[in-house]
Structures are given as structure tokens and as C-alpha cells.
Amino acid sequence: MGCTSSKKRRIRSMSTFMLNQINELKILPSTFIKINDQPFTKVYQSGRTLGKGAFGEVRFCIHKKTAHRRAVKIFKKSKFSENNSLQKLFEEIEILKLLDHPNIIRAYEFFEDSEDFYIVMEHCKGGELFDAIVRRKCFKEHEAALIMRQLFSCLAYLHSKKIAHRDLKPENILLDDKSDCWGIKLIDFGAATHYENGQFLHGSLGTPYYIAPEVLADCYTEKCDLWSAGVIMYILLTGKPPFDGTTEVEILNHIKEEKYNSESTTSFKALSREAKDLIKHLLVPEKERISASDALEHDWIKNNFQEPPTSDEVIKASLSNLLGFKNENKIKDAIITFIVTQLASSQDLREAREIFRKLDQNGDGKLSREELENGFENLDGFSPEILDQIMDEVDTDNNGYIDYTEFLKAATDIRKFTSVANLQNAFDAFDKDGSGKISAEELKYVLKDENSEDIEMWNELIKQVDQNGDGEIDLKEFSDLLSKHF
Secondary structure, X not given: OHHHHHHHHHHHHOOHHHHHXXXXXXXXXXXXXXXXXXXHHHHEEEEEEEEEOOOEEEEEEXXXXXXXXXXXXXXXXXXXXXXXXXXXXXXXXXXXXXXXXXXXXXXXXXXXXXXXXXXXXXXXXOXXXXXXXXXXXXXXXXXXXXXXXXXXXXXXXXXXXXXXXXOOOHHHEEEEEOOEEEEEEEOOOXXXXXXXXOOOEOOOXXXXXXOOHHHHOOOEOOOHHHHHHXXXXXXXXXXXXXXXXXXXXXXXXXXXXXXXXXXXXXXXXXXXXXXXXXXXXXXXXXXXXXXXXXXXXXHHHHHXXXXXXXXXXXXXXXXXXXXXXXXXXXXXXXXXXXXXHHHOOOOOOHHHHHHHHHHOOOXXXXXXXXXXXXXXXXXXXXXXHHHHHHHHHHOOOOOOOEEHHHHHHHHOOHHHHOOHHHHHHHHHHHOOOOOOOEOXXXXXXXXXXXXXXXXXXXXXXXXXXXXXXXXXXXXHHHHHHHHOOO
16 A cells, blocks of 8 residues: 555656656567677577578577577678668668568567677468468468468558568468468568658569569569569469569560460469459559558458457457556566567467457558457447547557557466566566666666666656665566556
8 A cells, every 4th residue: 555655646746747758658569679789699599591592591599598489580791792781681670670560570689790690580380381382282262362361461561651572472471380371471571661652662672473564664662562462362373473484584574564374374264253353453554553451452352361260258358358458657568568579479479369360350450449349349348438448558659559569468368478487588688787686777778778868767667666665676576567467
């Protein structure tokens, strides 16, 4: 009782300026995606090679402390002969930090040493979609629609953020599991770039078979991604590329002509009218090409896309968790964000991820108030009035939507991830000097940077958690704060 009253007195006596500073502090997934100043080999055990490229390779790795299985993209500095190449790497890192979507690969942290740059990311045990195509030859329409709906969702999300991927191909799409197409991950943002409305992009980037004709002319927009998506859809359904040839020059010439193999191909003839129509709206001149949002509304996607079954009890539990979520303390929010984005595995979050995608009716990678209402309206005890409460508490960045990680933080039963080991690992991430206490300076470094706001705000945040009054947060105080979540 005394602690609660004391905390209320502190909040009442806090200046408006201080309150505004605290309220403006945003805890985002990118908050914890930083350069780790330790050597990569001290933190990770490197394993087998998963792939190779012009600038380096991708390897399987295991986090030594947590035993988490991850992948690391290693760039050889010696390969960067021009400043432009190095700048593209930094742009890729910044783009990865911005992305928060269930079907886009999550980055965890970065490393640098005298020879290499490292980007540590999710590991997807299902391998590349390309390998699945080789194994299966072609997919049934409902299976292809499942993959394409997720891919269009990625593109709608990226394009809403004014990011063009520019290198879509089956090799850059991973599967969570070999036997399950529900759970693709879009990877490799090395060619991705920001753009402005009406801006034309330049640079002949991409891969033969998948490259759009306007890219070959070196003047194009983000809709080059929709052409590549159309090629992927064609290959999924027929097992063959729409623009073929015996040489790369011949393939590119066919692409420039914009005439794909259609009625002359037996496998294409067998496709439904809706499938042919969607392909026809993708593999067309750029001005006639539909957007990713339009593709998500196409009849072929709507008629063939099947949600995985989710019980009412699971959905009710998610709603209950959303209602119980309180965004009342920035440090608690930071701890939960760290656990969900850095410690919970893809399998751990699978149930919540599926509910998010079920609620995301337009596939744009975020939840509107209307989508929440449509998703929960048939549940007992639901009323439109409680949506205001959910939006106020869960939309922590106040952008008017519930983003993917915001949903995971609020809809997941966080108790599943608060083992002694996870709490210790989370605490250690904040306790940078390993002293067993989190200081205001450490909190400032982890949640912002060493050159950010005046230390007084961080001292105030420490006071809200500091039970013994020593000006720092110990493991017990850290754990007790999270226990109040339940």
C-alpha cells in the first residue's frame, strides 16, 4: 500500500515536461535491434552454410547463452570495393529495423569486426520456397493462394511504408516448416530501397525470370514487385516460368515483349478462370498492373484462401489477454517487448500469429479498430465499447493501428515466456556492465542511446520500479515488475 501511494505522489508531483518526455518514449521492436559490441564468435556458435551470395554467405548459428537457433548473414568487408556497396548494407540494416510483419524475417542484432559485418536473423527450418517448388513441381490452387496471400500482404505492408523490395524470387522466400505453407518469411532486403510517391526508381536490380520489363528500361516504381509476384504465382501453379529461353538474353527479350506462355501451355490451360485473371493483372505493363492491396481483394485470393482452424476458446483467450493488458509502465513494456521479439521463438508465437492474421482481414499487416470489431463481435461478452480500451492500451505508439508486435505483447499469455532463464536473459540485456543492477545510464543506453535525453527522465523511470531506494533496479525488482502483468 505504501509503495503504491508513494508512486502516485511521485507521478502527481512530476512536471508536465517530464511526463511528456516519458509519454513520448516509444518502445518498438527496433529498440533492441542494435550493434552488439562483443565479438560475434563470443555470442554465437556458427554452423553449416545455408547459402552464398556476391558479398558473403548465410550460416546457421546458435546463441551460446540461450541456445536459440538463428541464421547469420555475413558480409566480407573486402567485397565492398565502393562506398555505394557499403551504403546499401547500412540501408538494408535500417530497413530491417523498420519491419514488423508476421511474414517478414525478423532481425535480432548486428556485429562488426575487422573483416566482416553480421546480421543475425530468424532461422526458418523449412528452407527456401524454391526447393519446395523443385520437390513438388507445382502447387494446387488453394496452396498457391495461401502462399500468394502472405506474399501480397508483405508487399502491401512494405509499399505502405514506401519500401520496394526489388528482388522477389522463390529463393528469397523461406518456409517456417517444410510441410506447411502457412508461415512464409520474406528475406534479403539487400536490393530494397525507400521511395516517395510518384518517384521513379533506377538501377537494373533483380534476377532473370523474375525481373520486370520496366526495370530493364531502368525507370520503374514499386510495382516491379507485383510483376515478380506474378511470375512466382505462375511458377507455383504450373511448375514452369512464364518467360523461358535457352539463354539469359533470350529470357530477357521475352520479358521485354511482355507476352507470357499462356494457352500454349497445358498446365496453364488447366487453371481456373480466376487464377488466369489475376496473373493477367500482374504480368502486364506497369501502368495497367494492380497494387498489392488490389491483389489481396482479388476473387482468386478470396475464394481459395483458407484460414487455419482456430478454436473459439483460443480467440476468447486472446481477447481476454488484450483486455487485461495495461500500458502503465515504460520499463515493463520494454521487458515484454524484449521477451516477445528477442527470446520467444516462432513456434512459441505461432498461435498468436495465426490469430493476428485471421483478424487482419485486408492483409495490410496491421489491425484497425474495425478489424478488431469484426473479429471479436460474435464472442460472448464482447461490446464495441471495450474496443476503445483495447486501442488505448495496446496501440503503444499511437499510430491508430495495432501493429504485429503490439498484438503479440498484449494477446499472448506472457507467463509462457517468463521462465527463470528468460527473466535472467532479459535482465542481462539491460544490465550492460554485468553488475547485477540496472542504472539510469544503462536504461538510457538500451532504450535510446547515450546521446539522448537528459538523465533525469531515466532516473524517474528507475524510481517507478526501485523498491529499496538504491537508485537502481535489481533482478527481484525487475521480476516483480513483470509479475504485476498477471
